[in-house]
Amino acid sequence: MSRESTLQKSSMAIAVGLALQGLTSTAWANNDALLLEEVIVTAQKREQSLQDVPVSVSVVTGDAISETGMTNLDELSTHVPNLSIQEGSQTTAITMRGLGxxxxxGFEQSVGMFIDGIYAGRDRQFRSPFLDVAAVEVLRGPQGTLFGKNTIAGAINLTTAKPTDEFEASLRTTYEPEYNEYSVEGIVSGGITDNLYGRLAVKQAEGDGYMENTFTDRDEASKVETVVRGTLVWEPTDELSVTTKYETARYDVGGENSAIDTSGGWGQIYALTDPAYDEGDEFSRSTDKEFSDNDNESLTVTVEYDIGEYTLTSITGYSAYDYNDLQDVDFAPIELLGLQQEQDFEQWSQEIRLTSPIGEKFDFITGLYFQTSDLEHHKRLDSDLGAIVQGVPFTGSINGIDVPINPANVADLLEAATFVNTGSGNVPTNKSASIIAAANNGARSSRVSDFEQESETWAIFGQGTWHVRDDVHLTLGLRWTKETKEADRRLYITEYGTENPLPVTDPNYALLTAIQNNIFSTFEHDIEDENTVYNFSPSFKAQYDLNDDVMLYASVSKAFKSGGFDEAGTTGILDDFSYDDEEALSFEVGGKMSVLDGRGSVNFAVFHTNYEDLQVSAFVGDKYVVGNAAEATSQGVEVDGVFRLTEALTMTASMAYLDATYDKFDNASCTLAQIQSSGATANDCAQDLKGETLAFAPEWTANIGLNHVTSLSDALELTSMLNLNYTDEQYLAQDLDDQALEESHVTVNGRIALTDLENNWELALVGKNLTDEEIRTYSNDTPLMDGAFFTYMAPPRTVAVQFTLSY
Known part of the structure; x- marks a missing residue:
């Protein structure tokens, strides 16, 4: 999979070449207009210059997010090396340096998301993160000491904009005509009284979607989003500041951006139900109506109190959401598998920390953290095996009953259910009779499961820095965590499409129970368990200021992600209900340099991280099976830089090389070819992935951006931006099936804007994926249809008009 394209080599040459030139060049005369602005980050929970922080950090400003029309986390990943954020089946997966x-x-993310200091470990907590954002900081590598909970792969630290002293207001509208997408964002901010300031941000967005569903005759995934956020800052004294933020959001989706990627011989059956089915069109899907309705709310209260030169900070957070999803999980027009899910989640957290001033011989941060959360997940999977059989063309008969052709292994599949009693005393003894029995009885049943989990986390943390000399700094950190989880899962078989348990007296009880047991490996059960984990996560950093322009650092750190419980399991075996803790030991060496006489900066990091008991989720049959891979190693290099080439032209460049492989993983799920060659079932087949790459871990990623500003008159200004993003080939499924290998690709984004500086308006064109690349973001086997694959598609080319008024 290691492959260097011309673009990869060019990207590296540009970044490294400019860096080396900057370290030696004094040809450019000093010009304050060309100096880079200082970037302030909170990567160590205090405001510091990006160039002084011994952590691999990428920063995307709120202005950049607004100007590029960035609406979700997927788009953020194209600007940050070694970060992958992909929408998949049932969730959004965040992967950092190959780990996620x-x-x-039952999973929480391995990359922790923090919004104004509040941990958000579940993807539905950040469905609408990019409204009125001040900055997004991406911290790569384990961040176990200061950020703590579930930051074993890294952390994304998002800060929303705060109220201003002076009155300001803005209105931004964006319209994309090709897919009828529009958004309106309004912001009002300013002083209410002498010591009270407020900010209100509102967003309304709608869109038809870019996937044509030929079965329902509508474009998908259509979206309707409404977000309202209010922030108040009260400063009664010079020492005390209280910030209160409340946000409510509604996010409704019609359909999905998934499609059958490869039919595997099932295309004729699909076409019987939907004559317009087209396997050759990546942006055409054919499936039943789907939807996702989401409601979110959050409350954050941050109190900062200065005690002399020290600052006492309290952050209280509440986050809750509920959603109702209906998904066609056979991804095809036949009504084979339908999944309905409802989830309610509620989280409270409290952090108290004490921060010392900077500038003394020793400075520190110490604090306490508490979090509790409740999760309730209810789902129903409707299965109708007869839908396959009844959709197959008929070619003959047995005893006057038509017998269907088996396009792949339907007969074997149905025979495996060992239909023993259809209710009439008839015992099928051959394959054809089994098919007929399944078709006549409909083979229709459902399974309902309820999963509940309560979590409680306590932590004590501290980090201290000893400034040995003016140029030598040593930092030691430690976090002690206690985390307790209690969970229970109940599963029962029901009448098709209902919540009613299937009675034993039902004439099809034996048949339908056999289907659930033997085809879906589903058994009725009611189990519960609990687990308490104690963990120490230390870190150590050594920082050396070579001169005023160059800082070098080395670090070693440990982090962990607690184990948990499998929401999707169907066997009722208690030992399979839980999965173990995941731990990481990471080494990193890096540097941050000011180059070209202050006109540029170059930052780099070399890292090596070993993961033990890596938590993985494999797609087997019709569900995601949870387990622990024994060991994995992620290592590589990251380089990024910013360069002011002229007063009008700025270049950004980043590049990452990644080698993420399994050191030991002998119980990985098999590909279809391996299952068929072994003669085992999907549940019994295993492959050894030792030495193989992790999924979502491209070997090379690179980004180059140019931003140009020119004055047309005293009032008019023209701004243009061009951005190229390269992603190497990568697997989109954990079993490393070749069908799920996504090819390398380059995406091109651009923006051109005309700004009236006197009247404070701007008119812009925003283009994304301008070369119209067909990019898959997730892919896997289609349940029960051997040879077929489904995939999720990134958006095609879009060109939007953006108009902004500001005061």
């Missing part, structure tokens, strides 16, 4: 969480409702 699989798909399971």
């Amino acid at each position: 969480s699989g798909i399971n409702q």
Whole structure:
């Protein structure tokens, strides 16, 4: 999979070449207009210059997010090396340096998301993160000491804009005509009284979607989003500041951006139900009506009190959401598998920390953290195996009953259910009779499961820095955590499409129970368990200021992600209900340099991280099975830089090389070819992935951006931006099936804007994926249809008009 394209080599040459030139060049005369602005980050929970922080950090400003029309986390990943954020089946997966969480409702993300200091470990907590944002900081590598909970792969630290002293207001509208997408964002901010300031941000967005559903005759995934956020800052004294933020959001989706990627011989069956089915069109899907209705709310209260030169900070957070989803999980027009899910989540957290001033011989941060959360997940999977059989063309008969052709292995699949008693005393003894029995009885049943989990986390943390000399700084950190989880899962078989348990007296009880047991590996059960984990996560950093322009650092750190419980399991085996803790030991060496006489900066990091008991989620049959891979190693290099080439032209460049492989993983799920060659079932087949790459871990990623500003008159200004993003080939499924190998690709984004500086308006064109690349973001086997694959598609080319008024 290691492959260097011309673009990869060019990207590296540009970044490294400019860096080396900057370290030696004094040809450019000093010009304050060309100096880079200082970037302030809170990567160590205090405001510091980006160039002084011994952590691999990428920063995307709120202005950049607004100007590029960035609406979700998926788009953020194109600007940050070694970060992958992909929408998949049932969840959004965040992967950092090749490491992330699989798909399971019991999982929390391995990359922690923090919004104004509040931890958000579940993807539905940040469905609408990019409204009125001040900055997004991406911290790569384990961040176990200061950020703590579930930051074993990294952390994304998002800060929303705060109220201003002076009155300001803005209105921004964006319209994309091709897919009828529009958004309106309004912001009002300013002083209410002498010591009270407020800010109100509102967003309304709608869109038809870019996937044509030929079965329902509508474009998908259509979206309607409404977000309202209010922030108040009260400063009664010079020492005390209280910030209160409340946000409510509604996010409704019609359909999905998934499609059958490869039919595997099932295309004729699909076409019987939907004559317009087209396997050759990546942006055409054919499936039943789907939807996702989401409601979110959050409350954050931050109190900062200065005690002399020290600052006492209290952050209280409440986050809750509920959603109702209906998904066609066979991804095809036949009504084979339908999944309905409802989830309610509520989280409270409290952090108290004490921060010392900077500038003394020793400075520190110490604090306490508490979090509790409740998760309730209810789902129903409707299965109708007869839908396959009844959709197959008929070619003959047995005893006057038509017998269907088996396009792949339907007969074997149905025979495996060992239909023993259809209710009439008839015992099928051959394959054809089994098919007929399944078709006549409909083979229709449902399974309902309820999963509940309560979590409680306590932590004590501290980090201190000893400034040995003016140029030598040593930092030691430690976090002690206690985390307790209690969970229970109940599963029962029901009448098709209902919540009613299937009675034993039902004439099809034996048949339908056999289907659930033997085809879906589903058994009725009611189990519960609990787990308490104690963990120490230390870190150590050594920082050396070579001169005023160059800082070098080395760090070693440990982090962990607690184990948990499998929401999607169907066997009722208690040992399979839980999965173990995941731990990481990371080493990193890096540097941050000011180059070209202050006109540029170059930052780099070399890292090596070993993961033990890596938590993974594999797609087997019709569900995601949870387990622990034994060991994995992620290592590589990251380089990024910013360069003011002229007063009008700025270039950004980043590049990352990644080698993320399994050191030991002998119980990985098999590909279809391996299952068929072994003669085992999907549940019994295993492959050894030792030495193989992790999924969502491209070997090379690179980004180059140019931003140009020119004055047309005293009042008019023209701004243009061009951005190229390269992603190497990568697997989109954990079993590393070749069908799920996504090819390398380059995406091109651009923006051109005309600004009236006197009247404070701007008119812009925003283009994304201008070369119209067809990019898959997730792919896997289609349940029960051997050879077929489904995939999720990134948006095609879009060109939007953006108009902004500001005061």
